[in-house]
């Protein structure tokens with residue numbers, strides 16, 4: 611299933627429309643993201659969200675170190 615949130619009504623404010631853009635989630639790493647043109651909430655599709663979360667987890671671990 612190909613999820614496309616472009617032009618969908620924003621789930622946060624129920625007013626704005628989501629617009630696709632490339633969000634830089636890490637240095638030089640761009641993912642497909644959607645930004646509400648009203649409240650500026652940024653939304654990701656589920657698969658992108660998982661990728662971003664995994665990347666942030668890895669980043670936090672490497673900064674903290676493993677005890």
Ligand SMILES: [Zn+2]
Pocket residue numbers: 620621622623624625626646647648649650651
């Ligand atoms: Zn919104």
